[in-house]
Amino acid sequence: MRCLALLFPLLLLIxxxxxxxxxxxxGPEQIVxxxxxxxxxxxxxxxxDLSSLRVAADQFEGLTRLGARGEPEPGLAEDWKVxxxxxxxTFAVRKNxxxxxxxxxxxxxxxxxxxxxxxxxxxxxxxxxxxxIVAIKALDxxxxxxxxxxxxxxxxxxxAHPAMAAIPLHRIDKVGNRWTxxxxxxxxxxxxxxxxxxxxxxxxTRNPEWHEEAAAIATVIWKPMDxxxxxxxxxxxxxxxxxxxxxxxxxxxxxxxxxxxxHSVPYLGSYYFAFxxxxxxxxxRRIRAALSMAVEREWIAGKVIGIGNIPAWGxxxxxxxxxxxxxxxxxxxxxxxRLRKARALLSKAGYGPKNPLxxxxxxxxxxxxxxxxxxxxxxxxxxxxxxxxxxxxxALHFAALRRHEFALSRSGWIADxxxxxxxxxxxQPANGDGxxxxxDNPDYDRILARAIAExxxxxxxxxxxxxxxxxxxxxxxxxxxxxxxxxxxxxxxxGWEDNISNVHPSRTLRIKP
Numbered sequence: 001m002r003c004l005a006l007l008f009p010l011l012l013l014i015x016x017x018x019x020x021x022x023x024x025x026x027g028p029e030q031i032v033x034x035x036x037x038x039x040x041x042x043x044x045x046x047x048x049d050l051s052s053l054r055v056a057a058d059q060f061e062g063l064t065r066l067g068a069r070g071e072p073e074p075g076l077a078e079d080w081k082v083x084x085x086x087x088x089x090t091f092a093v094r095k096n097x098x099x100x101x102x103x104x105x106x107x108x109x110x111x112x113x114x115x116x117x118x119x120x121x122x123x124x125x126x127x128x129x130x131x132x133i134v135a136i137k138a139l140d141x142x143x144x145x146x147x148x149x150x151x152x153x154x155x156x157x158x159x160a161h162p163a164m165a166a167i168p169l170h171r172i173d174k175v176g177n178r179w180t181x182x183x184x185x186x187x188x189x190x191x192x193x194x195x196x197x198x199x200x201x202x203x204x205t206r207n208p209e210w211h212e213e214a215a216a217i218a219t220v221i222w223k224p225m226d227x228x229x230x231x232x233x234x235x236x237x238x239x240x241x242x243x244x245x246x247x248x249x250x251x252x253x254x255x256x257x258x259x260x261x262x263h264s265v266p267y268l269g270s271y272y273f274a275f276x277x278x279x280x281x282x283x284x285r286r287i288r289a290a291l292s293m294a295v296e297r298e299w300i301a302g303k304v305i306g307i308g309n310i311p312a313w314g315x316x317x318x319x320x321x322x323x324x325x326x327x328x329x330x331x332x333x334x335x336x337x338r339l340r341k342a343r344a345l346l347s348k349a350g351y352g353p354k355n356p357l358x359x360x361x362x363x364x365x366x367x368x369x370x371x372x373x374x375x376x377x378x379x380x381x382x383x384x385x386x387x388x389x390x391x392x393x394x395a396l397h398f399a400a401l402r403r404h405e406f407a408l409s410r411s412g413w414i415a416d417x418x419x420x421x422x423x424x425x426x427x428q429p430a431n432g433d434g435x436x437x438x439x440d441n442p443d444y445d446r447i448l449a450r451a452i453a454e455x456x457x458x459x460x461x462x463x464x465x466x467x468x469x470x471x472x473x474x475x476x477x478x479x480x481x482x483x484x485x486x487x488x489x490x491x492x493x494x495g496w497e498d499n500i501s502n503v504h505p506s507r508t509l510r511i512k513p
Contacts, residue, residue, distance in 0.1 A: 024201050025239060029218040031493065031511065032240040034231045038199055038224040042180035044162035045117050048125040053162055055222050058204055058506045060165035061189040063091045063110065063144065064156045068508035070418070070501030072156035076166060076188070076211070077144070086151025086455030091144045098209040099168050100184065100192045106141040112169055126163045129416055151455035154419045161417075165189070190215040190507040199224060204506070216495075216510040228486075235261075235488045242496075242504075243488040248368065251307040251486070261488050264308040265498040269414035269483030270315050270423065273361070273376075276406055277476050278438040281357060286349045288475040290342035293330055294379050301481040304371050309481040314472050315413075315427075317482045319500055321420045321464045325482070326472055342383055353384045362390050363410035364397035372480065373410070402433040411436055414483065418501050420464040424448055427471060439476035 026032050035051040044056040057066070065075035074080075077091035093107040114136045117124050134147040146155065158164075166188035171179040179186065184205065185193040190212070191204035204220040225231035228245040235243045236258070246254065246262065254262035275282035282288055297311035310318065314326025330338055343352070351357040361377060363369040370391060377387040387408075392400070401409055415422040425431065425448070427439045444467055451463035472479070485502040495509040 024203070024221050024223065026241050026490070026492075027219075028511065030221060031217055031219075031242070031506070031509065032221045032223060033506070034223050034225045034234065034240045034243040036224075036228065036231075036244045037226050039196070039202060039222070042185065042193065042196070043177075044165055044167060045113075045122055045124045045126075047162075051222075051224065055193075055202060055204075056162035056165070057189070057503075058191045058220060059185070059187040059189045059193060059207075060162050060167060062159050062161070062165040063093070064160040065189075066157070066160045066501065066503045066505065068495060068497045068499075068504070070499035070503035072160050075160065080156065082155075084455070086153070087148050089146040089148070089155055090139070091146070093142045093144055094211055095142060097166075097188075097211055099166075099170075099186050099188055100207040100209050101168070101171075101186045102209055103168065103170055103186075105166060105188075107138040107144045108141065109138075109166055109169065110144050110164075111136045111138055113164060113167065116169070117163055124163060126161065126416075129158065129161065130164065150452050151460075152452075153455075153457045153460065154417060157417055157419070190505075191220060215507045217506060220506045232488065235490070238490075241490040241493050246486050246488055248305065248307045248486070254488075258488075260491060263487040263489060263496075263498055264484050265487075265502070266310055266317060266500055267414070267483040267485045267502055268317055268320075268418055268500055269412065270312060270317060270479060271309075271412045271481050271483060272312070272315070272477045272479040274401070274406075274409050274411040274437040274477050275475070276404060276408070276436075276438060277440075278404060281349070281351075281359065282407060284349050285474055286345040287351070287357065288478070290345040290349075290383065291380060291385070292475050292478050293338040293342040293345075294383055295376055295478065295480070296335070296379055297480055300372060300375055304375050305368065305481065307486065308484050310484075312479040312481050314468055315423050315477070315479060316420055316464075316468055317500065320418065320423070321461050321468065326465070326468050328472055339382055346383060346385075351384070356384045356386050358386045358388075359407040360388050360390050361408050361410075362392075362397065362400065362406045364394045365391050369410050401436045404436075404438065408478075409436065411477070412483075420461075420468070421448070421452055424464065424467050424471070427476060437476035439471070439474065441470065441474060444470050444474075 037051045039055055040049050040052045041047045044060050061075045063075055063077040064072045067073045076094055078094050080089055080091040082089050098104050116122055117127050132149050132152055134149050137145045139145050168186040171186050187207055190207055190210050192207045194205045195203040202222040206214050228247050231243040232246040234240050275288050277283050301309040301311045313328055313331045318325050361373045363373050373389050380387055400406055413423055413426055428445055429440050447467040451460050454460040489496045492512050493509055494512050
């Protein structure tokens with residue numbers, strides 16, 4: 001037994017010597033990126049969470065890809081053209097493409113990718129995003145045709161999603177689902193996975209067979225950090241180059257002490273509360289409008305939240321359907337004028353000091369959501385409105401929304417794609433339980449259907465704006481502000497460009513000399 005006790009440490013030392021620890025700190029050819037959660041999977045057709053998709057986008061490339069500004073650009077296709085009716089897109093695929101294991105592929109791969117994405121056994125959570133695609137066909141080895149059910153000028157952005165990137169079907173056919181366990185993993189993009197230690201890090205190295213020049217940075221380390229305060233501390237101690245988030249409570253301190261590192265940027269997300277329009281009292285548009293008029297959005301965005309959020313009166317973030325955001329006529333009225341109008345609307349609906357409007361504000365557990373709910377309740381007191389608060393954890397909260405068990409509830413939307421319809425389609429009966437407010441206006445549905453069927457981008461944009469204007473006039477939701485993303489970026493990193501999609505591919509980054 002004594003011999004075994006002495007032998008075990010010796011074997012351990014030999015094991016450690018044969019498998020040296022991998023350096024996961026920033027280095028001259030290595031960057032460290034902190035994500036806000038662990039990778040959920042490696043198959044880009046089977047993941048939908050942001051952390052997994054970011055790592056997948058570093059490894060897999062589609063006909064198109066997103067650049068440093070979050071805009072679509074040529075990827076495995078070098079160019080494309082669209083038919084006059086907007087229903088047929090033809091992509092010219094690059095020649096001599098290879099996966100990272102040296103296996104060649106061409107245009108004939110892409111129909112099979114769509115087929116696998118839609119196969120029941122794949123169980124792809126993102127396949128609904130591609131519902132407008134009727135068919136993908138390989139016209140020959142170097143051209144692909146994509147046929148749509150309705151025009152979509154944002155198709156290049158859609159096809160940049162990792163779910164439609166080139167994955168090694170030849171390996172999947174050979175080893176099945178075990179292909180993601182191979183190291184290095186076979187990929188089509190600028191990097192390939194060399195190592196993944198659960199809850200510790202994923203190490204990406206250059207793909208030697210990528211069709212472009214080698215990525216500027218040799219190695220990318222992705223580390224999961226679900227605590228944004230811990231992520232900030234690691235970043236400030238030079239243990240990481242990029243942090244995907246930092247605490248809202250530290251925003252002002254970072255602005256004062258590390259202004260070049262802290263990035264607070266408008267995002268593809270709207271924060272709002274949903275009225276339950278199916279039952280009283282919020283089946284009455286006058287009541288919904290009155291409450292909206294009394295809310296001080298600038299104060300909530302600037303003082304209650306205080307991290308650079310843009311106040312919102314409409315649903316669509318600035319830039320999605322024009323330079324600005326929608327605003328009702330009363331948005332610029334003085335507060336007293338808005339309160340007088342709100343009192344008049346409530347009085348016509350039967351509410352006032354002798355018959356106060358009483359309801360419950362529901363929100364999921366969060367200091368931010370509670371502060372917003374408290375602020376709104378206080379803003380409504382001059383209208384003789386008595387709003388109580390009810391909070392629950394997220395799973396229970398959203399289950400209650402799907403069952404329509406609420407009066408006014410915290411909600412919001414973060415888009416999968418930078419398109420107006422990704423926001424607007426949520427508020428339709430066709431969205432089922434996901435249409436939390438129960439909004440049902442045939443005129444809204446018709447305008448939105450016309451917008452989606454319109455091939456001309458400028459006319460499409462006008463129709464999208466018209467749909468949003470009608471939604472805000474009916475006020476089934478109470479918009480408050482647009483989300484921002486918070487990131488920390490080290491001074492030694494070049495190539496980072498703030499953008500509304502919060503897209504920052506590792507291949508676009510560089511380490512300064």
